[in-house]
Amino acid sequence: MHTTSPTSTLPAKVRFGHALRAAREMLGMSQEELAERAGLHRTYIGQVERGERNISVDSMERLAAAVKIDLWIMLTPK
Numbered sequence: 001m002h003t004t005s006p007t008s009t010l011p012a013k014v015r016f017g018h019a020l021r022a023a024r025e026m027l028g029m030s031q032e033e034l035a036e037r038a039g040l041h042r043t044y045i046g047q048v049e050r051g052e053r054n055i056s057v058d059s060m061e062r063l064a065a066a067v068k069i070d071l072w073i074m075l076t077p078k
Helices: 012-024 031-038 042-049 056-068 070-076
Strands: none
Touching: 012 031, 012 042, 012 056, 012 070, 031 042, 031 056, 042 056, 056 070
């Protein structure tokens, strides 16, 4: 029998947002600094972290690169 964890049932955009916030906080980086590194707006970063945005794959790649984590890792259910 296969059991799923609560995070594996979350939409990918929410999993990505949670992973992004955790990575950013581990790096001691502000949303503003992350936005600058990724070439995106600070308010957009907050919306992504809260899972409120349907983020494009291109933006996911830019943010993953900014926190130096492979995108596939950020999308993998925990």
